[in-house]
Amino acid sequence: MRIQISLAVFGFLVSFATAAEPGGAFRAGFAACDVTPDAPVPMWGYGARHDVLSQGVHDRLSARVVVVEAGEMRTAIVGMDLGRGPTTAMMAEIRRTLAPRRFAGILIGGSHTHHGPVIELTDAPGRGRGKFDAAVAYARDLPAKLAAAIAEADDRLEPVQIRAAAKDVSLNRNRHSKRSPQSTDPRLTVIRLDRPDGSPLALLVNFAAHPVMRSPELLEFSADYPGAMRATIEADLKAPAVFLQGAGGDMSPNPPDEASKGPDEFGRLLGLAALEAARSAKEADPIRPTIAVAVESQRFGLRLDLANPINRVLYGRAFFPELVENVSAEFDGGMTLESTTVLLGDSIGLIGLPGEPFHAHATRLRERADLPFPLILGYCNGHFLYLPTIEAASEGGYGADPRMSPIALGAGEALLDQALIALYRMRGKFPGER
Structure with missing residues (x-):
């Protein structure tokens, strides 16, 4: 494996923040903000829409923040009704704004709704200025809005105990593989x-399935099924719910019957399952109040030359030129992928990945982590298209071929190995290291 990684990875950056001392208690705070655009903008998710502008709001989009603190360690966890996590430039701005608060880690993930706004357009010729000024303004203002919500949650810290529970539900399906039987991640x-x-x-609710239940022809903003899921939970629990998309790159919703085929009905069904798990969690032992964080980066080569003018033209036709110009600039010469690993106590591991990881990355993490609740948060702190497994890439098809997964083969495995090492290191499992 070390040889394989060395072929794919051209650079490596890492910073660790150590766990808080045992004892004391967790403190946590919640805040939310509305992230629905105020004006018509291009919509994210379906290439066939190209640059057609939105036509109103079906249900409003929100970003929900939980800040957790133990001792002097603090991390922010954000779930947004957007198609992806913030761009690299946005994450840098958010971190600069919040630097005085000394967060050890920040996880900002999109639900991957396909009824959210494009957020990549920038104030430059050929990249948004003059043609999509409303979208440029939206993208410009989003980092400050998210940072303000994180700061608000940080200002509301109060003592809490943290518990977790998991159950398997047959509510997603494999939308990619042709192999039989098709595997899924039901967790x-x-x-x-x-x-x-x-x-x-x-x-907090972690589940893997594309929020693509509303029709592509609907040009209104919507949270899709995660919005209905949250509403179901909140009506019963009388507390806010935060949806954290999992390794959903190859997972689609799988309604069990005709009555649950719509996003509202499916979201309600998922919400009821989450409430059942929440009741189990209430009876569980609280986790030890410590936090450890690792923020790591690896640079990967590409399977597809995005600087090639022919490829840019083809992508521009599939999506639209201004979007492609911004995305291609971020991928210039390779991709630097950042992962953030957060360990809460000795039980919960959160691994934020900036793309669309395939479900087998999550199931293999659970097999290898020796941890009760190791979770992948996809679409987190960026978006570098799909992260298929090596096996999935060998099958090809949408999401696994170089067009939609231009990153070097094995990148997902390398990122998960990196996070796995971090999780074991945080628990002191490598004695003798200097």
Whole structure:
């Protein structure tokens, strides 16, 4: 494996923040902000729409923030009703704004709704200026809005206990593989944060399935099924819910019957399953109040030359030129992928990946991590298209061929190995290291 990685990886950066001392307690805070555009802008997700502008709002989009602190360690976890995580430039701005607060790690993930706005357009000729000024303004203002919500949650810290539970549900399907039987990741995991009196502060829900249940022809903004899932949870729990998309690159919703085929009906069904898991979590032992964080980067080569003018023209026809110019610039000469690994106590591992990881990355992580709740948060802190497994790439097809997965083969495996090492190192499993 070390030889394989050396072929794919051209650089490596890492920073670790150590766990807080045992004892004390967790503190946590919640905040939310509306991220629905105020004006018509191009919509994210379906290439066939090209640059057609949005035509209103079906249901509003939000970003929901939970900040967790133990001792002097603090991390922010954000779930957004957007197609992807913030761009590299946006993440840099958010971190600069929040630098005085000394966050060890920040995880900002998109739900991957295909009824959100394009956020990549910038104020430059041929990249948005003059043609898509409303979208440029939206993208310009988004980092400050997210940073303000994170700061608000940080200002609301109060004592909590954290518990988790998981169950398997047959609510997603493999949309890519032709192999039989088709594998899936049925795991639904919830993390509940409860005040000392037992009342819930928030519930985090991790599940893998594309939010693509509303028609592509609908040009209105929508959170898709995660919005209905949250509403179902909140009506019962009387506390906010945060959806954290999992390794959903090859996972689609799998309604069990005709009655649950719509996004609202499917979201309600998933919400009821999450509530059942939340009741189990309430009876679980609280996790030890410590936090450890690793923020690491690796640079990978490409399977496709995105600087080639022919490829840019082809991508421009498939999507639209201004979007492709911004994305291609970010991928120039290779891709630097950042992963953020957060360990809560000895039980919960959160691994944020900036792309669309295939589900087998998550199932293999659970097999290897020796941890009760190791979770992948996809579409987190960026978006570098699909991260298929090596086996999936060998099958080809949408999401696994070089057009939509231009990153070097084995990149997903390398990122997961990196995170796995971090999880073991945080728990002191490599004695004798200097």
